[in-house]
Amino acid sequence: MADVVLPAATWYEKDDLSSTDMHPFMHAFTPAIAPPWQARTDYDTFLTIADRFSELAAEHLGTRTDVLAVPLQHDTPDELAQPGGAVRDWKTGECDPVPGRTMPKLVVVERDYAAVAQKMRAIGPLLDTLGTTTKGVTVHPDREIEELRRRCGTVRDGAGAGRPALDTANDMCEAILALSGTTNGRLATEGFRELQRRTGGEGLVELASGREAERITFAGTRTQPRAVMTSYEWSGSETGGRRYSPFVINTEHKKHGNPESPRTGWTPPAAHPCTTWCAGTRWRCRSTRSTARCRWSGMCRRSPPSWTR
Template identity: 90%
Template sequence: MDELKSGRLRFAAEDPDDPANFPRVLTVWRANLLGSSGKGNEYFLRHLLGTDADVRSEETPPRGRPREVVWRDEAPEGKLDLLVTMDFRMTSTGLLSDVVLPAATWYEKDDLSSTDMHPFVHAFTPAIAPPWQARTDYDTFLTIADRFSELAADHLGTRTDVLAVPLTHDTPDELAQPGGVVRDWKTGECEPVPGRTMPKLVAVERDYASTAQKMRAVGPLLDTLGTTTKGVTVHPDREIEELRHRCGTVRDGVGAGRPSLATASDMCEAILALSGTTNGRLATEGFRELERQTGSEGLVELAAEREAERITFADTRTQPRSVMTSYEWSGSETGGRRYSPFVINTEHKKPWHTLTGRQHFFVQHDWMTELGEQLPVFRPPLNARRAYGDEQLHEDGRAEVTVRYLTPHSKWSIHSNYQDNKYMLDLSRGGPVIWMSLEDAEKIGVKDNEWIEAYNRNGVVACRAVVTHRMPEGTVYMYHAQDRNINVPKTELSGKRGGMHNSLTRLLLKPTHLAGGYAQFTYAFNYYGPTGNQRDEVTVIRRRSQRVEY
């Protein structure tokens, strides 16, 4: 604590441009970060990869810079040393990667598929072995772990890492800030107390040379700590023993005697055995504990009809299996009912995961008060047109229109393969498009299917226009996940290949999404905030020459 208070020890986020804090190796598995997911794609290209980018903005002037973050005169470019992609299709990320590992498709591997809103669990079953050099995801990561562990024996060994862990939902951490009063220990308002006025600091011993061995075994903490979901703990002792018989045991090393996870099918068995949605005994135990915690009655009956049932991986290979009602979710499948969220809260009186245990709208938290959001309020889109917009590039006689630019979820694609397949390309113009209204198209003299360019301070896009009466005046759509690898010409503005939907966006964080330690407002990445409010931008569109170059 003394080191933190003195400033000699700091969080990496306070100086992200220090080379010691650079991300050095990034592995992208079955995702498309650089393009589809990365809001502010051109900034990723410039600062993460150090490659060709169309960022058009100037550095933020001194008056707008954060006070608690070190600001360097020149932002570094190319922080990453190695980018690895594992995918069976060539995405924008794959095109920019140093290494592309050939991956198996759904029909070449063992895997599971399910979601919280879908009442079935499905199995992927290999029809053929992965062709040539391709490997399954599981085998690829095991191979990498083997080599990593071999190198770690000499270079890392056993070390103790100190982690800053967020205050966790459904735990006493939610009481860390009574009354929603936020005090800042860095400014002397309070003492830095881990788990109260700052994140928890947790020391973890890591035997890096044993990484591969640990990946192949069910760990021993399940025996002592059990599994905890939303504050409910169950003890899978019978399931651990069952996995020993079903999957075998590890013979030697740090995992000796533990259930084996040597294959993807073993891992699928473990997942099904440890989940209340596929294990009736654990679902019943979880509801029994939930009754004890909340005083709500009748919860056990939600799982009792299937208490003796246990869905195995072999079961899912035979046919998709209907999941069970579980304490892990808020819906009910009991009696053949289809899933609907919050059934257990509304019909069975389980308290909501809020400060009051009820649905409530008023939130007394310092940050909510400061931003005027103690109650649900309408927030109009940010008025960014005054910051940038018409850059007066139409002196050559070409008109321009400034519009609000949105990137909604794609409808012109097959979800798992995006839109770069023949069926979708035939149906949707053969490449990226921007949808615009008849009125906006008329202002710049553009007709349906003609080439246009859209630009703002974040980047430039060259694509075709879909002119339609279904779009309102002043707003345009560019549906997401249209990679820049098909039918994307060079732009007139930069002479570089045109961008994609996220070339015109940037990352924006809403402060209230970072609140933590106060009832349901408990921050963790991909749990509560920050959510994607960065799809709302402003862009300028003009008709470009219809003679394009690639």
């Protein structure tokens, strides 16, 4: 049971976004009435808590340095530290503890707890230098940051001075739509271009380039639901008016990387005796001794090896 229960606004009393894999549209929630009585929108509640927390933190916490254990991430080169998916346990002596290889990375972070509320109201500066990464693919939203400054305004002072403002739920919705490839054609195209470069895939850029100039905004979704775009962030495709079809990007486009994790760009050994000829069969592979679909199918172009039932 919760110690504190806060009254929250319902769907028809706040600005918010809605989408699902079950349909390819982005919907806006818009308030028909203001939240009644003491109810507040989720975003206003979070801001209020952040304000009070920061006020207390100025006296009790201040600025501190923390050491974080950052897990080795999926769909990044970190996965190469665990070949074949085998995780050796350094705590039981199976290997030496090496940060970033056999154990999580150790990262030093400075936290200004008194500035939490100020930072919550602004888009941070790391997007300018590091970009934004989803499933191991990084894109650089420099144009979008400038657009959000014009659309949402700029923070005047404090920790977020000069950054795009996130003062309202409306601002946050605009930021989410601007920074996602599913609602920003330029970022979707950039992400597929990077994915195609890394994996050697074919035809990936064309999945998004037809809508490269298109941007779905929160104001636009208030007018009518907007069809989302095919993005490197997902394995499904809506290109050409297609209804959402999961995993088809992995199966319909030639990729020369590992099909189980195509974004690593890892290529199977040339000597592996597999072929696309076996992909839809239940032949037993003499190399793997398995009747399951071969994990290399779709990449190797060698002639059919010896197979048995």
